[in-house]
Amino acid sequence: MNTMKASERMKIPRQHSIEQNAEKRSHNFEEVSLGLDEVLALTEASRCLECKDPICMEGCPVNVDIKSFVQLVNEKKFVDAVKKIRESNFLPAICGRVCPQEEQCENVCTLGKKHDPVAIGKLERFVADYEMKSGQFTIPQIETKREGKVAVVGSGPSGLTCAAELAKYGYAVTLFEALHEVGGVLRYGIPEFRLPRTILDIEVERIQALGVKIYTNFVIGRTATVDELFKEWGFSAVFLGTGAGTPHFMGIPGESLNGVYSANEFLTRVNLMKAYKFPEYDTPIRLGKNVAVIGGGNTAMDGVRTSKRLGAEKAYLVYRRSRAEMPARLEEVHHAEEEGIEFLMLTNPTKILSDGNNNVVGMECQKMELGEPDASGRRKPVPISGSEFVLEVQTVIEAVGQAPNPIIQATTPGLETSKRSTVVVGEKQQTNRPGIFAGGDLTRGGATVILAMRDGKEAAAAIHGYLLERSK
Amino acid sequence: MFKIIEKEFLAPTVARFVIEAPFIAPKRKPGNFVMLRVGKTGERIPITLVDSDVTKGTITLIVQGIGKTTKELLTKSAGDFLSDVVGPLGNPTPILEKKTVACIGGGVGTAELFPITKALNDAGCRVYSIIGGRSKELVILENEMKRSSHTAVVTTDDGSYGRKGIVTEPLKEWLDAKTGIEAVYAIGPLPMMRAVSNLTKNYGVKTYVSLNAIMVDGTGMCGGCRVTVAGKMKFACVDGPEFDGHDVDFDEMILRNRSYAAGEKTVLDRFEHAPGECRLEKMV
Numbered sequence: 001m002n003t004m005k006a007s008e009r010m011k012i013p014r015q016h017s018i019e020q021n022a023e024k025r026s027h028n029f030e031e032v033s034l035g036l037d038e039v040l041a042l043t044e045a046s047r048c049l050e051c052k053d054p055i056c057m058e059g060c061p062v063n064v065d066i067k068s069f070v071q072l073v074n075e076k077k078f079v080d081a082v083k084k085i086r087e088s089n090f091l092p093a094i095c096g097r098v099c100p101q102e103e104q105c106e107n108v109c110t111l112g113k114k115h116d117p118v119a120i121g122k123l124e125r126f127v128a129d130y131e132m133k134s135g136q137f138t139i140p141q142i143e144t145k146r147e148g149k150v151a152v153v154g155s156g157p158s159g160l161t162c163a164a165e166l167a168k169y170g171y172a173v174t175l176f177e178a179l180h181e182v183g184g185v186l187r188y189g190i191p192e193f194r195l196p197r198t199i200l201d202i203e204v205e206r207i208q209a210l211g212v213k214i215y216t217n218f219v220i221g222r223t224a225t226v227d228e229l230f231k232e233w234g235f236s237a238v239f240l241g242t243g244a245g246t247p248h249f250m251g252i253p254g255e256s257l258n259g260v261y262s263a264n265e266f267l268t269r270v271n272l273m274k275a276y277k278f279p280e281y282d283t284p285i286r287l288g289k290n291v292a293v294i295g296g297g298n299t300a301m302d303g304v305r306t307s308k309r310l311g312a313e314k315a316y317l318v319y320r321r322s323r324a325e326m327p328a329r330l331e332e333v334h335h336a337e338e339e340g341i342e343f344l345m346l347t348n349p350t351k352i353l354s355d356g357n358n359n360v361v362g363m364e365c366q367k368m369e370l371g372e373p374d375a376s377g378r379r380k381p382v383p384i385s386g387s388e389f390v391l392e393v394q395t396v397i398e399a400v401g402q403a404p405n406p407i408i409q410a411t412t413p414g415l416e417t418s419k420r421s422t423v424v425v426g427e428k429q430q431t432n433r434p435g436i437f438a439g440g441d442l443t444r445g446g447a448t449v450i451l452a453m454r455d456g457k458e459a460a461a462a463i464h465g466y467l468l469e470r471s472k
Numbered sequence: 473m474f475k476i477i478e479k480e481f482l483a484p485t486v487a488r489f490v491i492e493a494p495f496i497a498p499k500r501k502p503g504n505f506v507m508l509r510v511g512k513t514g515e516r517i518p519i520t521l522v523d524s525d526v527t528k529g530t531i532t533l534i535v536q537g538i539g540k541t542t543k544e545l546l547t548k549s550a551g552d553f554l555s556d557v558v559g560p561l562g563n564p565t566p567i568l569e570k571k572t573v574a575c576i577g578g579g580v581g582t583a584e585l586f587p588i589t590k591a592l593n594d595a596g597c598r599v600y601s602i603i604g605g606r607s608k609e610l611v612i613l614e615n616e617m618k619r620s621s622h623t624a625v626v627t628t629d630d631g632s633y634g635r636k637g638i639v640t641e642p643l644k645e646w647l648d649a650k651t652g653i654e655a656v657y658a659i660g661p662l663p664m665m666r667a668v669s670n671l672t673k674n675y676g677v678k679t680y681v682s683l684n685a686i687m688v689d690g691t692g693m694c695g696g697c698r699v700t701v702a703g704k705m706k707f708a709c710v711d712g713p714e715f716d717g718h719d720v721d722f723d724e725m726i727l728r729n730r731s732y733a734a735g736e737k738t739v740l741d742r743f744e745h746a747p748g749e750c751r752l753e754k755m756v
């Protein structure tokens with residue numbers, strides 16, 4: 001029990017994670033943040049005001065019962081705390097690390113009105129890590145085995161969550177993944193220095209322990225179509241969680257030069273194929289002395305910080321709007337700065353320059369200023385004439401957005417899609433075709449881990465309802 | 473894990489593999505490929521599906537050893553396993569029916585071309601084939617190609633077998649002789665496909681080429697395989713691998729395929745000079 005008065009609690013400053021030294025970590029792939037230790041966690045938890053109306057919960061897309069879990073931390077019941085979280089969020093060790101908390105739970109926290117909000121994400125991570133380290137995880141008991149086989153397509157956070165939830169309902173679940181490893185963006189996109197693979201591996205093992213069967217190297221739409229999953233494989237429902245993996249390019253001259261990457265390719269080579277361990281691993285990567293990464297989101301931030309770690313002398317982040325508009329998580333921007341990333345804000349690339357032999361030698365850019373607000377409500381960047389300059393770089397990484405991969409949409413007749421090739425879903429993640437549900441980046445066109453998980457969970461509930469209805 | 477059922481050398485550096493892949497076998501169409509990884513630290517590489525046996529659940533691949541991954545693959549034998557095989561990927565080749573066509577293979581490209589030639593022949597086409605190789609040992613699948621062709625000739629660069637010269641020579645003769653060739657399917661090294669496309673352009677004959685871009689995932693997720701076709705960016709793995717040869721920017725592609733020359737050499741040297749055993753000897 002926390003016996004401190006509210007006024008006392010408010011005096012305690014927000015506790016900070018232990019972090020690897022910036023200079024050191026900018027040369028390795030080990031995790032940047034080591035999280036809170038027990039003392040820090042207890043201090044941090046004691047800051048919570050235990051509000052009568054815990055508004056923080058509403059800020060969380062899956063409505064984690066934050067107040068209760070923080071109370072359990074206060075009582076040093078760390079394992080119970082993580083169990084509480086897991087009632088609504090099956091991947092706390094991951095969310096505690098990668099959620100944009102400052103926009104979600106922590107954004108609405110009452111304490112945050114006048115002081116710094118409770119470090120909810122850090123506490124979530126602390127208890128999840130505690131449970132992993134102490135080996136106290138217990139597989140949830142599956143009470144009833146139910147009739148009906150369900151296929152989950154894609155093993156990103158939406159698919160993993162949907163599969164876990166369905167398994168808990170008692171269904172026989174099979175997960176299909178195109179790549180040779182499971183995890184989606186958590187595996188190939190987000191680098192190890194933000195999300196160690198051991199954490200992901202443990203989460204995946206737990207999902208397998210629930211009885212979920214996993215096929216890797218299996219592309220739905222190619223190895224089997226969605227309709228074949230119903231007709232030939234005997235599945236009664238299908239969840240599509242194939243993400244938004246197709247990279248956009250800016251369409252400027254010079255994008256076919258050697259040394260120009262999509263962030264997806266760059267990060268896939270490094271994370272999935274382990275190019276950072278080349279030549280121990282076979283997959284190579286081309287890294288010039290100087291690297292420019294285009295974009296302002298998490299993907300751009302991961303690309304530029306990875307470049308630095310691979311040995312780039314100068315790693316630039318080139319973004320056409322200003323700092324305030326950058327969609328990346330605040331913590332990552334802050335970490336990138338500490339690591340010596342050079343931010344070129346209000347800068348727009350116009351052309352990538354060749355050495356005459358198809359190799360990148362530079363990137364022409366233009367300075368921008370902010371004009372009137374555009375459709376998105378953000379002030380629109382407009383070029384300043386005569387401000388062109390050349391950035392001397394040998395590698396250019398474009399992180400300018402992505403769209404869903406069209407393979408499934410093209411091979412599933414009648415499935416409704418939008419102009420942006422996202423799959424259209426109604427309430428409860430239901431597509432226009434009976435028995436087919438979808439969620440995550442595939443329906444949102446690029447969002448967050450926790451929103452993908454939310455969709456996976458909603459879809460599992462909807463599939464459960466659908467199958468109950470059908471078995472009547 | 474994917475078990476190797478059979479392995480046989482067709483040429484000193486080219487081998488045919490039959491691999492257990494029960495999900496892929498029934499789905500294979502001419503022109504499709506798989507992405508494979510030999511081992512857990514390996515690269516993902518694209519290899520064409522040459523054939524499949526639906527009842528046995530096997531696929532056939534023909535691989536030429538040119539760098540680390542393909543040479544390592546050639547050291548594998550029946551009973552060994554590959555860690556990953558995924559497919560079938562890419563768009564199937566458009567197979568014309570009851571037309572006169574030419575099929576031109578260069579080097580290991582003949583292996584990639586063979587399933588297409590067979591499909592065209594089965595679809596009632598009159599097929600003129602050219603099997604090109606640098607020298608006699610590198611001419612592969614001659615009998616198979618001949619069985620599926622109305623006319624087939626072999627060319628070698630050094631004249632050690634068949635006609636001396638390059639594949640475009642017999643093709644030009646056929647085009648000049650008004651054989652009625654309506655479409656050409658060419659698969660081989662990029663300079664060969666460029667030469668064929670340049671030739672057929674003059675005759676206005678539709679030419680399909682299969683682009684061996686460097687790939688990572690093979691499913692449209694990385695954009696590494698991008699090629700310029702008719703001035704537009706295309707992803708070879710999902711938009712191709714076949715394109716209209718008259719629209720392809722071959723010069724750019726040739727330069728792009730050299731992107732990793734240094735790294736490729738590093739891993740190959742490391743592989744060939746690994747202590748303990750001589751991989752090269754084991755290979756031949």
Ligand SMILES: Cc1cc2nc3c(=O)[nH]c(=O)nc-3n(C[C@H](O)[C@H](O)[C@H](O)COP(=O)(O)OP(=O)(O)OC[C@H]3O[C@@H](n4cnc5c(N)ncnc54)[C@H](O)[C@@H]3O)c2cc1C
Pocket residue numbers: 098099100153154155156157158159176177178179182183184185186189190218219220221241242243244245267298299300302329405407408439440441442446447448449450452
């Ligand atoms: C570099 C990067 C960093 C990010 N950082 C953050 C962050 O810090 N915080 C945050 O909240 N969000 C972040 N995001 C966004 C977040 O990762 C995504 O919103 C989330 O992963 C979407 O989950 P998903 O399940 O919809 O799909 P994905 O994670 O994209 O997974 C989809 C899976 O489906 C597979 N697949 C695709 N097609 C097929 C098919 N036909 N058959 C079988 N399998 C298929 C793919 O291979 C993939 O494994 C980041 C994204 C990127 C790219």
Ligand SMILES: Cc1cc2nc3c(=O)[nH]c(=O)nc-3n(C[C@H](O)[C@H](O)[C@H](O)COP(=O)(O)OP(=O)(O)OC[C@H]3O[C@@H](n4cnc5c(N)ncnc54)[C@H](O)[C@@H]3O)c2cc1C
Pocket residue numbers: 505515516517518519520521534535536537538539540541542543580583584683684685686687688713729730733736737740
């Ligand atoms: C659609 C397609 C079908 C193919 N079918 C066959 C086939 O049936 N039989 C066959 O022997 N070869 C085939 N190839 C070529 C084969 O993929 C390459 O020879 C192989 O990747 C080389 O890898 P390596 O490590 O042995 O050589 P490396 O030393 O890595 O590369 C040698 C050269 O191969 C090319 N290459 C390198 N890495 C890749 C990669 N990941 N993807 C594609 N090309 C690469 C580059 O041009 C490079 O210069 C095909 C390629 C494509 C794109």
Ligand code: SF4
Pocket residue numbers: 059060061062063064066089095096099101104105106120121124450
């Ligand atoms: S899941 Fe994310 S948003 Fe929800 S409480 Fe945890 S950190 Fe906050």
Ligand code: SF4
Pocket residue numbers: 047048049050051054055056057066067070108109110111112118120
């Ligand atoms: S809103 Fe903030 S202070 Fe209030 S219960 Fe939630 S975490 Fe605690």
Ligand code: FES
Pocket residue numbers: 686687688689690691692693694695696697698707708709710
């Ligand atoms: S290989 Fe990645 S998009 Fe084609």
